[in-house]
Amino acid sequence: MSCLSSDELMTFYYRHARRLSYHTSIAAHIRDVSILMQPTYSTSYTLLERAKDQNDCQAWEELINNYRKYIYVVIRSMNVNHSDSDDILQQVLVELWKYLPKYERKDEKIKFRVWLAKITRNQVISFVRKQKSHLKKCEGAKHELEYLDSIETPEIDRIIDQEWKLFLTNAAMEKVETHFSAPALEAFRLFRQGQSPIEIASKIGVKPDSVYKYISRIKLKLFQEIQDLKKELDF
Numbered sequence: 001m002s003c004l005s006s007d008e009l010m011t012f013y014y015r016h017a018r019r020l021s022y023h024t025s026i027a028a029h030i031r032d033v034s035i036l037m038q039p040t041y042s043t044s045y046t047l048l049e050r051a052k053d054q055n056d057c058q059a060w061e062e063l064i065n066n067y068r069k070y071i072y073v074v075i076r077s078m079n080v081n082h083s084d085s086d087d088i089l090q091q092v093l094v095e096l097w098k099y100l101p102k103y104e105r106k107d108e109k110i111k112f113r114v115w116l117a118k119i120t121r122n123q124v125i126s127f128v129r130k131q132k133s134h135l136k137k138c139e140g141a142k143h144e145l146e147y148l149d150s151i152e153t154p155e156i157d158r159i160i161d162q163e164w165k166l167f168l169t170n171a172a173m174e175k176v177e178t179h180f181s182a183p184a185l186e187a188f189r190l191f192r193q194g195q196s197p198i199e200i201a202s203k204i205g206v207k208p209d210s211v212y213k214y215i216s217r218i219k220l221k222l223f224q225e226i227q228d229l230k231k232e233l234d235f
Helices: 006-020 044-051 057-076 082-102 112-135 142-150 156-179 182-192 197-204 208-233
Strands: none
Touching: 044 057, 057 082, 057 112, 057 156, 082 112, 112 156, 156 208, 182 197, 182 208, 197 208
């Protein structure tokens, strides 16, 4: 199943966030989110503290597994191409390894993911400056310079929240897909495209009541997983 688009996410997120706050059955711990983490430690904050020790390779690897995709989407949101994004991602990880031991959260409003996004933004800026400096010395580099000029480095606050919500939602959706049958997931995909339960029922060969159940259960599971991920990663 394809990832949720930004528009789909915003519609889903705000339509159901209020309702979700009343679901007391939402689990308080993450359950085997294999695409993001292997929860060896009790919380990601504990993991972060252990990863500050540069000799703790296991903690470092788990921390990176948690946030690698987020770093990547922040880079891509600045209009950086795939190949360069991979290079910048590696440089961000180098910088993170270097400065993580000094990281201290002094302000409750400045979360780790915000600090991480700012490091990422700075590395994009550094990449653009270095590339431009090199290309200006070369003839016939007009196309490459135009590409570098197209890279945007907006105020980080403008993209952090949106990219974080997309990151959490798509990660949660990948987890959700392991819990439902192919017909249920197909029904949800068609529902996201705006098709009615009656149309969906006809296409996948089930009763409309079944389609309603599929959609309702997947929605609830999706937002449960989002809440779990927020509790585990958003600190």
